[in-house]
Amino acid sequence: MSEATAKQGPDTRARILNAAESLFMTHGFEATSMRMITGQAEVNLAAVNYHFGSKDALIQEVFRRRLTELNRDRLGALEAEEALANGAPLKPSKIVAAFFGVSLKMAADTEHGGATFMRLLGRTYTEPNEFVRQFLAEEYAEVVQRFMSALYRALPDVPREEILWRFHFMMGAMSYAIAGTDALQLFAGDFDDEDPTRLMPRLMSFLLGGLRAPLPEEVIESRAIRRDAA
Amino acid sequence: MSEATAKQGPDTRARILNAAESLFMTHGFEATSMRMITGQAEVNLAAVNYHFGSKDALIQEVFRRRLTELNRDRLGALEAEEALANGAPLKPSKIVAAFFGVSLKMAADTEHGGATFMRLLGRTYTEPNEFVRQFLAEEYAEVVQRFMSALYRALPDVPREEILWRFHFMMGAMSYAIAGTDALQLFAGDFDDEDPTRLMPRLMSFLLGGLRAPLPEEVIESRAIRRDAA
Amino acid sequence: MSEATAKQGPDTRARILNAAESLFMTHGFEATSMRMITGQAEVNLAAVNYHFGSKDALIQEVFRRRLTELNRDRLGALEAEEALANGAPLKPSKIVAAFFGVSLKMAADTEHGGATFMRLLGRTYTEPNEFVRQFLAEEYAEVVQRFMSALYRALPDVPREEILWRFHFMMGAMSYAIAGTDALQLFAGDFDDEDPTRLMPRLMSFLLGGLRAPLPEEVIESRAIRRDAA
Amino acid sequence: MSEATAKQGPDTRARILNAAESLFMTHGFEATSMRMITGQAEVNLAAVNYHFGSKDALIQEVFRRRLTELNRDRLGALEAEEALANGAPLKPSKIVAAFFGVSLKMAADTEHGGATFMRLLGRTYTEPNEFVRQFLAEEYAEVVQRFMSALYRALPDVPREEILWRFHFMMGAMSYAIAGTDALQLFAGDFDDEDPTRLMPRLMSFLLGGLRAPLPEEVIESRAIRRDAA
DNA sequence: AATGAATGAGACTTCATTCAT
DNA sequence: GATGAATGAAGTCTCATTCAT
CATH class of the missing domain: 1.10.10.60 (Homeodomain-like)
Incomplete structure (x- = not known):
């Protein structure tokens, strides 16, 4: 017994x-x-x-176990900010911090395998395997929709398409940041694996810099045209 | 014959x-x-x-064939800018444009398979296979060193480590941008596959925004400390 | 309960x-x-x-459950005829009807699974599995012996070996008749699955025709020789 | 070499x-x-x-190799008889001999594996495996059609449905005859495996006896009814 | 320069069965 | 009486590679 x-x-x-x-x-x-x-x-x-x-079902379960928790935490962080904001649109930095902060927190958790999982996840976004992509898309559907809505509200002057692209770019930057040292050593062999807790501010300022960057001229022009037409 | x-x-x-x-x-x-x-x-x-x-040797040859050309063009673009600058430090935007512009140009070439290759390459940065990583590192060694040097000169006030990280983030954003629609649809099912030539200005403004973003406070503080110590 | x-x-x-x-x-x-x-x-x-x-024991039990009943009925039908005959040899048609009639009756019982079982049984006679053959042989031993004896008495002029063979042929014809439509459609795709009760007279006249067929010449000759020698 | x-x-x-x-x-x-x-x-x-x-493809090839030859010979035997008959309907015994004689000839060929194959074939008619049945049906389609046509001509007074059933019964008897001793021993343990060449006349007289047997009364009656109606 | 045949290793999956509860 | 968990053996198939031609 x-x-x-x-x-x-x-x-x-x-x-x-x-x-x-x-x-x-x-x-x-x-x-x-x-x-x-x-x-x-x-x-x-x-x-x-x-x-x-089956092996495929095992793969799915590996992801489901963590993603359920991860996306719950992400939504929780977003809702906490919204509660604080009391109905007002959130600042973009808060939204970005809610989404990517939770990711980085899990990535820093080396004791319960969170770090391992996040590096796996970063790789998997570009995984060719069809059924894995399909599965990830389903798991992410809700949370992405919620965060995009928040961003649309936070940045009413930026075309939605542009926000979507920048969110995409941010996901890429984060994935690489987490997949981390491996890929960095690819570019700089002597790179030292330092305190992972310092990754957070580094990544965050980069992401926000990218998110707030001035729109490319073409986009600005085409927006003006649309506005005139309206 | x-x-x-x-x-x-x-x-x-x-x-x-x-x-x-x-x-x-x-x-x-x-x-x-x-x-x-x-x-x-x-x-x-x-x-x-x-x-x-062998299969491994074939994999290497697939990459070598394209990377040789790609990195030659990157160095060519950098050197062209340097020639124009006449010894002065380059503007960061010029350096970034030299590196990533060549990537996007090849990614837009659907006729000779360049697009196919760039998407493959984007995925491969996170490839777990050990020997592939090793090979990529060797292929990239020279060109990365040259671009980093240029960036160090262009941004003498930014800690080198910080530049390295941000270059890393930029690589991530670009890879996702090129791996492209597939991963985007993962987040937004109804995303329209539009003109790939518009990707260039979009990505470039995001990258530059991130590169120029204010340093996180911690880094600024630690720099001050180091400067005092010196 | x-x-x-x-x-x-x-x-x-x-x-x-x-x-x-x-x-x-x-x-x-x-x-x-x-x-x-x-x-x-x-x-x-x-x-x-x-x-x-075990699985093998299950297989045996599947057969034992039905065969016990089937062979009891066969012996019952034979004994009923013998009781009527009052000691005289039975007509071959009565013997054949006793044996195969019971089979067909069970094959017509679709409500209690008899039909399913008879089709299974027909297939199993040619089953390669050694232990199944062994088991069937044991289950059949008594009833076959009794029917053969009755046939020997009914056809005293026919060599016993010949009767054995013809009984064997009859078993084959019946098995196919019951395995039935499946195999028939193998030869005639458009064959209509008609009233199974009409199978009985059809099969019976075929079997009796075969049983009563004139002996092949060779057999007749060899019998004459043996008779002369005696 | x-x-x-x-x-x-x-x-x-x-x-x-x-x-x-x-x-x-x-x-x-x-x-x-x-x-x-x-x-x-x-x-x-x-x-x-x-x-x-694959294994399934191997199974098919095992059958195709022999069946091609077997059915070619069957058609050859039938056509030889038709040539002799000079346009007149064939005697049923000739047709039956053409079909089953070829089978038995191959069954007697122990040197080139024909015997082995014929016993396998006999078992396979009742094989549950769906794709095997399908395959056999295709292989047999032509030859069965030709022989049935010949029998219809030879027995114009017998309902075609009846002929089809009797052909089915004959196939069953033959299969058992060839699967042979195994199944016989099932009924008579001490049965001696004797000269296989003597099987031919034995089986043939049984088959013809069955084929020529008087129609069951019901069939005769229903035929009379149909004739009257016409 | 190129190929059809063959191979040893290993892949994923399913099998009938056992055992502690 | 019945069951969820677990297991060793075996199943079919695919892999990258080799070799004689």
Whole structure:
């Protein structure tokens, strides 16, 4: 009855998920075999199929477990700011901080695997695998819609299309920031892996600088034209 | 030389490279098998090993073929600006335009496969495969060093470390911009695939906004400290 | 006894047997997995092993349940005829009718699964699985012996070997007749599935025609030789 | 260049087909694994997929190889009789002999595996596997149509439906006759495996007896009714 | 220069079965 | 009486690569 007598430790399922998460980050989905996963989790090879049904389903579950929490926190941070604002439009910096701050907080959590997951997530946005993209899109649908709405309100003079693009650029910058040192060393071999907590202010000022940058002339012109036509 | 004697058209090698490039972008390296490549290239299965030695060597050749040209053009653009400047430090916008403008130009070239390659490249920066990272680092070493030097001269008041990070963020934003619509649709299903030539000014103003953003307070403080210490 | 207390309905055992019988007929023994059976029976995966011990034992029980009844009825029909005959040898048609009539009666019973079982049985005579053959042989031993004896008495002039062969042929014809429409459509796609009750007279006249057919010349000759030698 | 230097004997493909044919007969399709096949054929495990693509495709090829020949011979035998008959309807016995005689001839050929195949074929008519049935139906379509036409001409007074059923019964009797001793021993353990050449006259007289048997009364009555109506 | 055949290793998945509860 | 979890064995198929021609 004690944990000692239980055959497979506290939770076979969780052990598999943790092993998969870490291996997916290191080697990618395709290059991570079921044997590698069950080997690291010290679990029978068939256990993955028993608990998850297939490798693809395992991949989904790895993401769902974290994304549910991540997106809940993001919405929570946004709603907290909105509560404070008392109906007024939020400052863009608050919105950006709500979204990306939560990401970076999880990325800094090395104890519960949050860091591992965030690096995996950053890579996965560009994952070619069709079903993974599809799954991510579904998981993100609600939260993105909410944040975009907030940004539209916060920046009523900027064309929505432009905001969407800049949000896209910001996602890219953040992903690279988190995927982090690996890719940085790609450009500067001697780069020192320093205190990850200093990443937050660095990234935030870059993102806000980009978000507030003057619109390119063409866009300004085309807006003027549309305005005249109206 | 006639079609009758040359079974496999003008250039078997190039056909393989083109097929591989396109399939790597669509499915990733691992998920792209030799059979898929030789099938699309209409070439014998053994031809890849005959011409390139191994799958890994083929991957390298796919990149080398394009990167050599890409980085030559980048250096060319930088040197052209430097020639105009006549020894004075370049404006940061010129440097950024030299580096990322060449990228976007190739990304806009849909006729010779440049667009395909740039999307592949954007994905590959976060590729887990060790040897691919290694190879990319080598290919990029020189050009990154030259651009960083130029930026250091252009922004003598900004800590070098900070410039390195911001260059890193810029790379991330660009990669996402090019990997492009796919990832954008991930966030906004109804996003219209519009004229790719308009991407350039959009991205450029975002990048410059980020690059010129005020430094985070912490960094400013720590700089002051260091300056005092010196 | 209420539905609330009895989780698995009135009889888990019977539910398993019925599901197995139907699935075996549709997919064969090998291609029918325990999961398929327990899934269709809406029963826990381990229930089969709990109730029957193994898959092989389940197969046996599927047959035993029906064959016991079938062969009892066959012997009953034979004994009824013998009682009427009052010690005289039976007419071959009566014997054949006793054996195959009972088969066809069960094959016509679509309500209690008899039809399903008979089609399964027809297929199983040619089943490669060694232990199934062994089991069938044991189940059939007595009844075949009794019917052969009756036929020997009914046809004293026909060599016993010849009777054995013809009984064998008759079994084949009947099995195909019951496996029925499936195999017939194999030869005539537009064959109409008509009233199964009309199968009985059709098959019976064919079987009797074959049973009474003149012996091949060679057999007649060899019989003459043997008679001379005696 | 000599056979001795060739890595895999004269013909890897044929070796696989032969091994598969024999193992399918002994154990059935499902119970025969690729390992068993490649083991017996002394061939690499991957060779089956290389030469045939999949296990299912191998099964089809096993049948196609023999059925093509078998049905060609059947049509040949029928046409030979028709040539002799000079336009007159054939005697039913000739038609039956053409069809089943060829079967039995192949069944007697123990040297080139014909016997093995015919026993496999007999079993396969009742095979549950859907795609195998489909495939057999296609392979048989033409030859069955030709023989049925001949029988319709030969027996103009017998309802076509009746002929179709009796042909079906005959197929069943033949299949059992060929699947043979195995099933016979099921009914008579001490049955001696005797000269297979004597099977031909035995089966033929049974089949013709069945084919010529008087129609069941019901059929006769319903025919009379139809005739009256006409 | 190019290829058809073949191969050893390893991929994911499913199997029937067991066992503690 | 019944079950959720787990497992070792085995299944089919695909992989990148090699080699004689």
